[in-house]
Amino acid sequence: MSTSAARTDVVRTAAIEPQLGRRPGSVVERFVYDDQIVRMFVLATMIWGLVATLAGVFIGVELAFPKANLGLEWFSFGRLRPLHTNAAIFAFAGNSIFAAIYYSTQRLCKTRMYSDVLSRLHFWGWQAIIVSAALTLPFGITQGKEYAELEWPIDLAIAVVWLGFFGVNFFGTLAVRRERHMYVALWFYIATIVTVTILHVFNNLSLPLAVVELVKTGHWPRGEEWMKSWPVYAGVQDAFMQWWYGHNAVAFFLTTPFLGLMYYFMPKAAERPVYSYRLSIVHFWSLVFIYIWAGPHHLHYTALPGWASSLGMVFSVMLWMPSWGGMINGLMTLRGAWHKVTSDPILKFFVVGVTFYGMSTFEGPMLSVKSVNSLSHYTDWTIAHVHGGALGWNGFLSFGMIYWLLPRLFQAPLYSKRLMSTHFYVATVGILLYVLAIYTAGITQGLMWRAFDESGRLQYPDFVETVVRLVPFYWIRVVGGLLYVVGIVMMGYNAFMTWRARPETYVEEVHEAPALEREYDDGPLPETRLTANIDAAKQWDSKYLQGWFHRVWERKPLKFTVWVVAAVATASLFEIIPTFLIRSNVPTIASVKPYTPLELVGRDIYVGEGCYNCHSQMIRPLWHETVRYGEYSKPGEFVYDHPFQWGSRRIGPDLAREGGRQSFDWHVRHLENPRNINGQSLMPTYAHLLTEKLDFESIQGRVDAMAMLGVPYGDAVKPGEAVKMARKQAMEIADTIVKQGGYADLGDKKVIALVAYLQRIGTDISKPADAAPAAPAAPATPAAEEPKKAEAGGAGGSVASTR
Amino acid sequence: MRLSEIMGRLDLAFWPQAALVIFLAVFASVVWRLYARTSREEMERAGRLPLEEEGVVGRTGTK
Structure with missing residues (x-):
């Protein structure tokens, strides 16, 4: 294992400076990128993608055919569904975004990652967390909160690996970068790292049984007692925190890093710059300012206070336009290159992936409208919505990126373009079968629940009637899911065969760029357009109204990060504090007593x-x-x-x-x-x-x-x-x-x-x-x-x- | 009286509404400034960053 220092040579050569347009005497450094870590994350993405989707197919079969669990409690739907969701989100999508971030950050910053040791600790630490999830969830070791099921020792490990290894490595890389301007993809990565940290920490504040045993009861905790905890929040507050987390995990784990991926890899694949850089900035701030508020739309018509629910709905609807701005930005990046889409399956994956982003970000605001939600909530409609996003947006963007990376990482032509194309069509048909069947199932069940007959009685009073009706759709889902799995197997084979054709020794390009100097010029302030005003107003006009401040931020990672955290934290506090403190929100009921x-x-x-x-x-x-x-x-x-x-x-x-x-x-x-x-x-x-x-x-x-x-x-x-x-x-x-x-x-x-x-x-x-x-x-x-x-x-x- | 009780008696229901207006205003101002007040060349230069792979001066090998 080598460190970045060992792979960086400092060269002072006056000869090359004029042609690079640099001032004489500036330090020019040579460096190579760490592509091995990207290879590792790509491999992990493919493996966990297969595991997550296979687990999904298995629990899908269980819903159509309950005996599939063989009567074994470890395989029951309630225990395995969290394994499926955690594997899909944190293992498959997680490793995919790490591959994207490690590849693109080094190139956008013109530097190797800050520390190879931290890169490896991050990789192996994250895989260990995924394995520990697989070793706990089937045994019923869970916190019982969706997408936050992992128990407290694993939560602590996640915090260390995410912030201590990944975060430090990423921000360290920004600190030693050789490109002054931070490209928009890096902003999305910054928002991902800091916001996921905040969400993870505050939603998982819990009291472990082991601590209680040690402090209060005085017993040395036994085996499983080390793995049990309860959230410090209860009832309405716990629900609110959970969906503040749950919704923003979608925003900042499954959206922002993938947008960073889109803004880097789509221009690369299309060999064109992003359609509108301005639009990408709007897209970024819209997610930071607006997405963070939308969580309560998961709790319409529940015991959550009405104001919080309405607020979540309003912000969700507001999200639609900026999200579509992002989608249009992605698709329009292909302007003048649409002819390539017909022949390049990588671009096909990207186009369909971004289209699914557009569909999901239209459907999300629609589902957050209370009247729509009253029909859709608790039905399979939600399941279809998330799978459109996960399989279409996250999956296809990952596949497009992996196929683009394979020849570059293994330095050999892709084994089979035809197989890649087949993967695209098989997976697309798979997704369509899945979501169309499950949309139908969801709307069918929602309508059956609310149907009354002529005499004013429930038309389907027996709940099981409304479930049995869905079984044919569940089988169609299984077929769709299987097709998607087959696609991943095809990709794995293609990757394996490409890897086999790799050279004896990987060639590493040596790059050269001047180190950033501590002192630099932000450029002159724009001329004020005010004539008869006081100096302060002129200053305000030059500095803020003409956007100069934003350019300055884009060169200052620390300041930029602080403002992102401030926006996210302020929004969260404005929403959370009233929920916790307005007494009328949770009127106490004298007859409600603790459980025995x-x-x-x-x-x-x-x-x-x-x-x-x-x-x-x-x-x-x-x-x-x-x-x-x-x-x-x-x-x-x-x-x-x-x-x-x-x-x-x-x-x-x-x-x-x-x-x-x-x-x-x-x-x-x-x-x-x-x-x-x-x-x-x-x-x-x-x-x-x-x-x-x-x-x-x-x-x-x-x-x-x-x-x-x-x-x-x-x-x-x-x-x-x-x-x-x-x-x-x-x-x-x-x-x-x-x-x-x-x-x-x-x-x-x-x-x-x-x-x-x-x-x-x-x-x-x-x-x-x-x-x-x-x-x-x-x-x-x-x-x-x-x-x-x-x-x-x-x-x-x-x-x-x-x- | 505990702090939580004091806070509980404050009518904090206006917080979220106020925040909604503030956040929307700040976001709108970012959008307005961006479109009205940034130079085209600068945006194009930033947009081209991923396509720049300048400065390759040699090759080395690794297993």
């Missing part, structure tokens, strides 16, 4: 199994929802929910009023095998919960943790008290199950805790204010016997709305 110790550990099982991936816990104040599920959800109901579990997709019914609807025994049998209760159910089996023992000993730590986060647990925090309470409640429930004709000896099994939690959800609101928190929350007998309600989680008969 047993319910609390049951809730952790619910989170660990990833139930939120299919079940929401948020009834919107829409007529068809209150008819189907019951009283709409109130902000005050979630004040003890660390983390919130509102969900974003209903593959199964909402569970916000699940408590007390069914008997304890019904839940046990349903978890053991949902198809015993409802033959059409797509839910995985959870039979393992009936045999695995509940870890009562960890319960005290869990209760202590909640108490440390401000949940009023009273006597339950006394040493051993929580465990005693949990055992007592578990035995009571086990006895009830036996009385209901169910299995015996479940009192020490995990299923008891989960059922205790399920029976508690959403029941407090109908209790008197002074009800004891540990009171049995559910009736001993089934609340509803009719089989229709089995899968529906509440059918047409249970109207409980009081809108």
Whole structure:
């Protein structure tokens, strides 16, 4: 491994200076770029691209054919869906942007990366994080927040690798650059690095169980206790932070770095400069100023305050035009070169990728309009939207870049242009099959949920009816996904064969450029156009109104970064502080009490199994929802929910009023095998919960943790008290199950805790204010016997709305 | 009285609205200045940066 210093020779040669137009005496330096690190990231992109899409196809098959998980809990949809999303975002797209950044930054800055050691630490650290995700998520080790599932030790590692290795290396490179002007792609990279750091840190603030054990309970944490934590935020605030993060992760992990990629690699591939550099600057600032506000559109009609939701909608709609400005800028870069698109598959990938960007950035604002969202939310429409973006925009831009890089990195002609072209067509057909089928599925289900018959009853009261209808579309999705996977395999083969034809020794070009001098001239201030004003006004006109300041910024990475951080942080604070501090946002409800110790550990099982991936816990104040599920959800109901579990997709019914609807025994049998209760159910089996023992000993730590986060647990925090309470409640429930004709000896099994939690959800609101928190929350007998309600989680008969 | 209680009693609901106006105004001013007040040559020079691969003076090899 070599360092940049070792590969840089300092030369003072007066002879070459005049022809390069430099002042005599300036230091001219020689350097070579580090392309090995780019090769490594390109390889990782292809491998993880295959893993992520294969995982996607697998869970897609599970939705159409639930037995595909072979009855193994590690393969259940709830556990593997986070693995798929994390692999697609952080492994596939992540490695792709790193390849793009390492290749383009060196060339735009005319310097080797600041440190080869940091480059390698970044590469291997990131791969280790991805592997650790694969080793934790299938085992139910999760924080239970979408795209932020990884537990706290991995979160810490991400922070170190992202900022400590990648960030320092990138900013170090900017510091030693030899090109004064920072090209717009570099701005997008700067925004990516600083904003993702802010998002990651603040959304993942959590209290680890291990810390509680060490500090409060006094036990040395056991194995899995090292890997459990709870967010410091609860309920509405947690939801708000999560979607502030979730939406901006899309903005600053899947959009800004890919725009940097587009602004560098598209001009390279088209051999033309970007259509409008001005437009690219507008594009950049629009993302920084506007995107950061749009997160609350993920929470329309939920218990989030209405002002936040409306604000998110307004900013989302505003995003449409600048995003399309960016799309047009990308496409118009091909002006005068469209004839090349017909013969060059690389440009085809770029054109279709950028077109998908345009489609996604039109669809996003449309979905953020409340009335559209009331239909689309919780349906597959959202899934189609994100796959248009991920497969079309992120995927195709990555493929275009990789094909452009392969001959340059391996210094051999691409093995097969024809195979590359086939990849393009196969993948395009794959995406279209995927998104068209899933759009149809989403709109179908959304319309079925809200359909009433002539008599004013729900037309499809049984939830499972609305799921079974989607199965044919799910199979089409599987075919589309498979085609996309086949395309990646083709690319891998093409890359492998190109690599085989590489020379014995890679040739490295030696470049030469003068070092930047500390002192430099920003050029004269423009002439003021004011004549009769005071000097200060003239100064203002010259400096600010005529854009001079922006040119200065573009040469000052530190100042530029500070302003980006200031814009992002200010926007975030203006949005977050009122959410946390306006009291009327979360009116407290006197009857809402903390979960009992047993319910609390049951809730952790619910989170660990990833139930939120299919079940929401948020009834919107829409007529068809209150008819189907019951009283709409109130902000005050979630004040003890660390983390919130509102969900974003209903593959199964909402569970916000699940408590007390069914008997304890019904839940046990349903978890053991949902198809015993409802033959059409797509839910995985959870039979393992009936045999695995509940870890009562960890319960005290869990209760202590909640108490440390401000949940009023009273006597339950006394040493051993929580465990005693949990055992007592578990035995009571086990006895009830036996009385209901169910299995015996479940009192020490995990299923008891989960059922205790399920029976508690959403029941407090109908209790008197002074009800004891540990009171049995559910009736001993089934609340509803009719089989229709089995899968529906509440059918047409249970109207409980009081809108 | 705790700080959070004091803050809680302030009516902060106008914050986001005020911020909306401020952010939109700043963004609009960036756009206006950019289009009205930057030189064409400068923009073209910046746009050509990725296409410049000047200064290649030799070659070396690596395994």
